Amino acid sequence: MSLHLTTSEHTRLRRLKIVILSALGILVIALWHIQVRQGEHYANNLEQQSMRRVRIPGVRGKIYDRQGVCLADNAPNYGIALYLEELRLTGNRRNTAIDTWKAIQQIAAIIGHPPQIDQHRIADHLYSRKALPLVAWRRVDEQTLARLAEAGARLPGVDIVVDADRVYPQGPTLAHLLGYVGKAEIQSEEDELYHYYLPDLTGKTGLEKRFDELLTGRAGGRLVQVDVIGFKHDETTMREPVPGGDLKLAIDLRIQRAAEQVMGDTVGAVVVVDPRNGDVLAMASTPDFDPNLFCSKITQANWSSLLNDPRKPLFNRALNGLYAPGSVFKPLVAFAALEQGVGTDLTLECPGYFELGNQRFSCYMGEAHGRVNFRRAIRISCNVFFYQLGLKCGYDGIYNMALATGFGQKTGISLDGESAGLLPGKAWKRQTFGEAWRDGDTCNIAIGQGALQVTPLQMAMLTATIANDGCLYQPRLVMAEREENAAEFQEIPPVVVRRMHWPADYLALVKNGMRDVVQDAEGTGRLARLEGVTMAGKTGTAEYGRKGAGQKHGWMILFAPFEHPRYAVAIVMDDAVSGGISVGPRMRQLMMEIFAGEGNG
Numbered sequence: 147m148s149l150h151l152t153t154s155e156h157t158r159l160r161r162l163k164i165v166i167l168s169a170l171g172i173l174v175i176a177l178w179h180i181q182v183r184q185g186e187h188y189a190n191n192l193e194q195q196s197m198r199r200v201r202i203p204g205v206r207g208k209i210y211d212r213q214g215v216c217l218a219d220n221a222p223n224y225g226i227a228l229y230l231e232e233l234r235l236t237g238n239r240r241n242t243a244i245d246t247w248k249a250i251q252q253i254a255a256i257i258g259h260p261p262q263i264d265q266h267r268i269a270d271h272l273y274s275r276k277a278l279p280l281v282a283w284r285r286v287d288e289q290t291l292a293r294l295a296e297a298g299a300r301l302p303g304v305d306i307v308v309d310a311d312r313v314y315p316q317g318p319t320l321a322h323l324l325g326y327v328g329k330a331e332i333q334s335e336e337d338e339l340y341h342y343y344l345p346d347l348t349g350k351t352g353l354e355k356r357f358d359e360l361l362t363g364r365a366g367g368r369l370v371q372v373d374v375i376g377f378k379h380d381e382t383t384m385r386e387p388v389p390g391g392d393l394k395l396a397i398d399l400r401i402q403r404a405a406e407q408v409m410g411d412t413v414g415a416v417v418v419v420d421p422r423n424g425d426v427l428a429m430a431s432t433p434d435f436d437p438n439l440f441c442s443k444i445t446q447a448n449w450s451s452l453l454n455d456p457r458k459p460l461f462n463r464a465l466n467g468l469y470a471p472g473s474v475f476k477p478l479v480a481f482a483a484l485e486q487g488v489g490t491d492l493t494l495e496c497p498g499y500f501e502l503g504n505q506r507f508s509c510y511m512g513e514a515h516g517r518v519n520f521r522r523a524i525r526i527s528c529n530v531f532f533y534q535l536g537l538k539c540g541y542d543g544i545y546n547m548a549l550a551t552g553f554g555q556k557t558g559i560s561l562d563g564e565s566a567g568l569l570p571g572k573a574w575k576r577q578t579f580g581e582a583w584r585d586g587d588t589c590n591i592a593i594g595q596g597a598l599q600v601t602p603l604q605m606a607m608l609t610a611t612i613a614n615d616g617c618l619y620q621p622r623l624v625m626a627e628r629e630e631n632a633a634e635f636q637e638i639p640p641v642v643v644r645r646m647h648w649p650a651d652y653l654a655l656v657k658n659g660m661r662d663v664v665q666d667a668e669g670t671g672r673l674a675r676l677e678g679v680t681m682a683g684k685t686g687t688a689e690y691g692r693k694g695a696g697q698k699h700g701w702m703i704l705f706a707p708f709e710h711p712r713y714a715v716a717i718v719m720d721d722a723v724s725g726g727i728s729v730g731p732r733m734r735q736l737m738m739e740i741f742a743g744e745g746n747g
Contacts, residue, residue, distance in 0.1 A: 609704070
């Protein structure tokens with residue numbers, strides 16, 4: 147049977163053919179444009195959509211003492227994680243969140259520990275980081291890992307992950323010096339570079355903060371391939387992270403431990419310095435804290451306990467504590483007077499008090515010492531002698547000597563936040579109180595009282611300067627640095643701040659007086675005496691708090707051995723009876739431990 151089309155039907159058919167051919171032509175041209183002209187653009191876009199860059203922090207550098215004992219280290223932190231792409235049953239995020247929470251509850255029942263995340267955290271992870279494993283437990287012990295391993299076949303998508311945790315092997319020892327770390331803030335430029343940003347640990351206080359740039363490693367990264375809805379498909383390493391550099395401290399852990407032990411539960415500080423080079427061998431502040439509390443996120447209970455403790459365990463008294471020095475300031479006043487022309491043979495009368503106008507200044511305990519020379523005045527700590535000596539010297543002489551030996555200014559130790567203390571001057575008093583400087587002010591400063599405030603570190607450096615005959619060093623806390631990937635440490639040389647050029651007879655007079663303080667039966671520091679080692683020192687007692695309350699700081703400074711000093715020490719403690727009675731026995735115990743440890747006890 148033949149099909150006959152009318153003229154109008156032929157016309158409609160031709161038009162339909164034209165439309166179909168035109169549509170095919172447009173489609174071919176569009177495909178050519180996409181595949182050829184824009185092929186590279188779409189290929190790159192597809193690659194970007196299917197690859198995710200993950201930032202991997204470098205391992206933090208270590209901190210050692212002068213003997214190579216590790217003080218700040220890194221330890222593996224084991225966690226239990228879930229790979230969500232192995233748990234999902236559908237592409238629905240809600241279903242995956244439910245499946246994940248069920249799996250976590252199953253794991254919790256097996257290992258006997260509740261999860262450390264909640265359902266809100268799971269949902270957030272699914273929204274922004276689902277190509278990464280979801281860590282539901284951190285800092286997992288070996289027993290828990292063993293229980294997990296036994297049930298491994300029943301737990302698809304579950305794995306053990308590990309990263310580096312900061313640890314302090316010595317616990318609270320050196321807590322104030324080392325400081326602690328926390329998670330670094332995300333840098334905006336790196337946040338844009340990486341899809342998933344795993345932050346570094348960063349120093350928050352102490353050496354961890356001061357040398358953060360050296361200690362922080364260089365981050366690496368890896369590429370994670372994901373499927374169309376964001377779950378991990380595969381991964382390849384992009385760049386290995388580089389560990390940070392290391393520090394070697396001048397600290398001797400053995401001496402540091404001895405310093406902390408002699409202080410016990412008292413509130414105070416100890417600084418031990420090598421007078422030959424300014425090395426800080428020990429710097430203890432009590433009470434202290436355990437920096438390991440901060441390695442994981444510190445609990446609110448622990449943080450509140452540290453903040454609300456009236457004894458302020460987070461406060462570094464050795465570096466930041468401000469104290470009136472009391473009589474440990476007298477050797478400096480003696481040097482000032484000698485340099486102002488007061489003769490070495492000066493002898494003054496002590497009737498037990500000193501009158502200035504209508505004011506009467508008492509000697510300690512009101513005792514009358516009779517005729518007193520320089521050496522005996524230091525030995526028995528005669529206030530009346532030093533009242534008169536201060537006036538003979540004049541305050542400008544005392545002020546200039548104190549300034550030259552480092553008071554009223556930071557020592558330059560390699561720690562942030564050091565206190566400069568307060569060296570009051572005539573201009574300071576006029577500006578602060580609108581009053582002129584008076585002789586009574588000079589008398590107070592001459593015995594280490596009044597507005598004068600010093601740190602234990604400053605007193606230790608003065609003691610070292612006297613011990614080595616006048617060389618003021620900058621305290622050297624860090625002996626050497628090792629850059630990332632370097633084989634050897636590079637030494638940081640000692641720094642001489644100033645040479646005092648004290649004449650030999652001045653030095654002999656003051657140093658012999660300080661030797662008598664410890665070695666003589668009349669000396670105020672005789673309770674620090676140690677059999678077989680000649681030592682020199684000075685005790686001090688300074689009132690603080692509400693007037694008349696009777697609160698006193700006890701001080702003692704000391705250097706030893708007398709002939710060739712290797713140690714210069716300053717100890718201060720709160721709520722003391724006096725420097726000689728309260729601090730003297732602790733100084734003796736410390737020096738006994740120091741010399742016994744080096745075989746020279």
